[in-house]
Amino acid sequence: xxxxxxxxxxxxxxxxxxxxxxxxxxxxxxxxxxxxxxxxxxxxxxxxxxxxxxxxxxxxxxxxxxxxxxxxxxxxxxxxxxxxxxxxxxxxxxxxxxxxxxxxxxxxxxxxxxxxxxxxxxxxxxxxxxxxxxxxxxxxxxxxxxxxxxxxxxxxxxxxxxxxxxxxxxxxxxxxxxxxxxxxxxxxxxxxxxxxxxxxxxxxxxxxxxxxxxxxxxxxxxxxxxxxxxxxxxxxxxxxxxxxxxxxxxxxxxxxxxxxxxxxxxxxxxxxxxxxxxxxxxxxxxxxxxxxxxxxxxxxxxxxxxxxxxxxxxxxxxxxxxxxxxxxxxxxxxxxxxxxxxxxxxxxxxxxxxxxxxxxxxxxxxxxxxxxxxxxxxxxxxxxxxxxxxxxxxxxxxxxxxxxxxxxxxxxxxxxxxxxxxxxxxxxxxxxxxxxxxxxxxxxxxxxxxxxxxxxxxxxxxxxxxxxxxxxxxxxxxxxxxxxxxxxxxxxxxxxxxxxxxxxxxxxxxxxxxxxxxxxxxxxxxxxxxxxx
Amino acid sequence: xxxxxxxxxxxxxxxxxxxxxxxxxxxxxxxxxxxxxxxxxxxxxxxxxxxxxxxxxxxxxxxxxxxxxxxxxxxxxxxxxxxxxxxxxxxxxxxxxxxxxxxxxxxxxxxxxxxxxxxxxxxxxxxxxxxxxxxxxxxxxxxxxxxxxxxxxxxxxxxxxxxxxxxxxxxxxxxxxxxxxxxxxxxxxxxxxxxxx
Numbered sequence: 001x002x003x004x005x006x007x008x009x010x011x012x013x014x015x016x017x018x019x020x021x022x023x024x025x026x027x028x029x030x031x032x033x034x035x036x037x038x039x040x041x042x043x044x045x046x047x048x049x050x051x052x053x054x055x056x057x058x059x060x061x062x063x064x065x066x067x068x069x070x071x072x073x074x075x076x077x078x079x080x081x082x083x084x085x086x087x088x089x090x091x092x093x094x095x096x097x098x099x100x101x102x103x104x105x106x107x108x109x110x111x112x113x114x115x116x117x118x119x120x121x122x123x124x125x126x127x128x129x130x131x132x133x134x135x136x137x138x139x140x141x142x143x144x145x146x147x148x149x150x151x152x153x154x155x156x157x158x159x160x161x162x163x164x165x166x167x168x169x170x171x172x173x174x175x176x177x178x179x180x181x182x183x184x185x186x187x188x189x190x191x192x193x194x195x196x197x198x199x200x201x202x203x204x205x206x207x208x209x210x211x212x213x214x215x216x217x218x219x220x221x222x223x224x225x226x227x228x229x230x231x232x233x234x235x236x237x238x239x240x241x242x243x244x245x246x247x248x249x250x251x252x253x254x255x256x257x258x259x260x261x262x263x264x265x266x267x268x269x270x271x272x273x274x275x276x277x278x279x280x281x282x283x284x285x286x287x288x289x290x291x292x293x294x295x296x297x298x299x300x301x302x303x304x305x306x307x308x309x310x311x312x313x314x315x316x317x318x319x320x321x322x323x324x325x326x327x328x329x330x331x332x333x334x335x336x337x338x339x340x341x342x343x344x345x346x347x348x349x350x351x352x353x354x355x356x357x358x359x360x361x362x363x364x365x366x367x368x369x370x371x372x373x374x375x376x377x378x379x380x381x382x383x384x385x386x387x388x389x390x391x392x393x394x395x396x397x398x399x400x401x402x403x404x405x406x407x408x409x410x411x412x413x414x415x416x417x418x419x420x421x422x423x424x425x426x427x428x429x430x431x432x433x434x435x436x437x438x439x440x441x442x443x444x445x446x447x448x449x450x451x452x453x454x455x456x457x458x459x460x461x462x463x464x465x466x467x468x469x470x471x472x473x474x475x476x477x478x479x480x481x482x483x484x485x486x487x488x489x490x491x492x493x494x495x496x497x498x499x500x501x502x503x504x505x506x507x508x509x510x511x512x513x514x515x516x517x518x519x520x521x522x523x524x525x526x527x528x529x530x531x532x533x
Numbered sequence: 534x535x536x537x538x539x540x541x542x543x544x545x546x547x548x549x550x551x552x553x554x555x556x557x558x559x560x561x562x563x564x565x566x567x568x569x570x571x572x573x574x575x576x577x578x579x580x581x582x583x584x585x586x587x588x589x590x591x592x593x594x595x596x597x598x599x600x601x602x603x604x605x606x607x608x609x610x611x612x613x614x615x616x617x618x619x620x621x622x623x624x625x626x627x628x629x630x631x632x633x634x635x636x637x638x639x640x641x642x643x644x645x646x647x648x649x650x651x652x653x654x655x656x657x658x659x660x661x662x663x664x665x666x667x668x669x670x671x672x673x674x675x676x677x678x679x680x681x682x683x684x685x686x687x688x689x690x691x692x693x694x695x696x697x698x699x700x701x702x703x704x705x706x707x708x709x710x711x712x713x714x715x716x717x718x719x720x721x722x723x724x725x726x727x728x729x730x
Contacts, residue, residue, distance in 0.1 A: 390573040412568040437728040444726040451574055467575030476725040
């Protein structure tokens with residue numbers, strides 16, 4: 001069964017992105033040091049992945065998803081293959097005089113005889129010309145490696161296998177079912193098991209990346225970038241949880257973690273490219289599209305600005321900043337705070353606006369969110385209130401359109417807020433005393449709610465079994481000095497090192513896990529943004 | 534396995550559970566007034582008092598058995614509803630009891646209980662109770678009157694005492710004085726909802 005599943009996955013994809021992350025993970029697991037991976041888009045000198053093999057020889061890989069390769073396909077890709085072989089690897093970690101790298105063409109099918117002969121002949125010519133030979137990794141090799149190394153981590157229990165298949169067959173145009181995906185990751189990483197040997201966990205981590213690559217394929221096929229971003233950030237977060245729980249050394253899990261983050265970054269970039277090349281954001285049945293349009297636009301604005309913010313936190317510059325700025329200025333009136341789950345999207349927009357010198361507009365966004373919360377969740381107003389960040393956007397929309405309130409029917413959202421404290425502190429950091437003073441009467445009626453997972457590594461899980469929900473009312477009266485002091489507190493001892501050292505991950509993490517938005521995390525990110533700005 | 538209809542039964546079960554909740558609130562209207570804050574993760578909880586003291590919230594479980602009607606293996610939806618209604622009434626009682634136990638603990642802790650000394654409820658006692666309580670007022674300045682819970686056998690007496698409160702000039706004046714004081718207290722409290730230096 002496992003063999004059939006892996007074969008089906010490998011043969012059904014029609015672009016290299018479908019197995020690229022999994023293949024990188026395979027190489028890392030075999031002891032390769034990954035030096036470079038080109039993101040979607042143009043290949044660099046015919047090389048999608050550059051590694052140093054365990055015997056210290058540089059290797060270059062070109063990945064294809066062409067199925068069986070006959071002469072017409074070969075003629076089409078030959079130029080890129082020649083680049084792969086003939087252009088030396090140019091990378092700071094590879095000595096310039098290192099002429100003989102290993103060149104690999106990787107494909108999810110087989111070579112037709114005619115092509116195999118051509119490659120054989122070409123290799124002989126290349127040897128005479130002093131170029132490396134072309135090695136071909138075909139479907140059979142990929143299949144064997146994936147099954148051997150990762151196959152036994154495929155879910156074997158019927159319940160887990162069912163979940164795995166449900167995710168695999170999930171409608172790729174919908175948003176990733178985050179709770180279900182987390183359950184899958186928990187089981188793949190054996191997080192719920194009391195004890196797991198470190199060697200076993202290392203293999204499980206590597207396999208989880210491969211399996212995630214597999215189950216996310218329906219979203220990739222549909223170019224559903226937001227779901228891919230969410231999926232890969234969740235993979236990265238669950239890897240950290242499993243590693244931290246087992247006190248695994250950073251070296252043991254960092255490669256898989258980075259691969260997941262890189263996959264999320266690729267999806268962010270692809271998303272930005274798609275959005276900036278479009279002018280119409282309607283989609284599907286026009287009769288119902290208007291009912292979800294503003295939510296879609298909010299997601300678009302949030303993730304689009306997240307791309308630029310993410311690169312900024314990484315210390316890189318985005319080539320699309322100006323275009324994103326124009327996009328935000330044109331569409332920001334279409335933002336909708338459907339629940340507290342949307343707060344991280346608004347924060348992303350606000351941080352972006354500040355970075356492009358639109359300070360007033362950024363603060364306007366923050367005040368708008370605070371106003372919506374204090375009015376929406378004001379106690380005893382007799383309305384539904386803004387749903388807490390635990391409810392998915394789809395749940396909220398279902399309730400909003402009167403379809404089914406589900407679990408939300410048993411809750412009252414009035415009188416408290418998970419995101420308000422963070423927002424108040426952000427505004428205090430910006431010295432917006434007058435605005436806050438004007439709203440303080442309303443703010444003080446709401447209780448700040450904050451969930452603190454226990455142990456700390458459970459922060460990275462979608463659902464923490466243990467932890468404490470803390471409620472606190474703002475002080476009456478509140479001292480402005482004290483408020484500013486708290487807002488500017490830069491003692492982050494409570495924050496995990498992973499998040500401190502990788503604020504770009506923290507940023508994406510909060511975007512995908514809105515229920516983990518805690519004041520201390522927002523302060524840390526705001527510090528990073530202000531430093532960098 | 535015997536032939537079954539799992540999807541249909543899940544829907545029926547959801548509907549019956551919804552009826553259960555509605556019935557609990559119908560049977561115990563006091564519970565229906567209490568806001569429900571869902572805790573989606575973890576089991577512990579805490580809150581900070583106005584004095585900055587952090588108090589942990591101890592969760593208590595209340596449960597009642599909810600089984601099929603006793604009429605036999607086959608029954609109709611109306612019979613299932615009756616079973617649910619009976620269990621809901623029991624749950625309403627159990628939760629109300631728990632609520633008062635909790636309330637008693639809290640009141641005892643802050644020392645705000647009033648001992649009637651075995652005397653029957655009177656309009657004067659109600660005024661004395663109100664005098665010890667903190668009142669909130671709505672945006673039009675009207676007091677948000679507290680809920681008085683009493684044994685139904687005292688219904689007539691309670692009615693009579695409230696009539697006295699509404700008709701006897703001395704009691705009306707006393708009530709007005711208390712409410713004026715409470716309004717001033719409330720104004721004072723509300724005026725503290727501000728940012729200061």
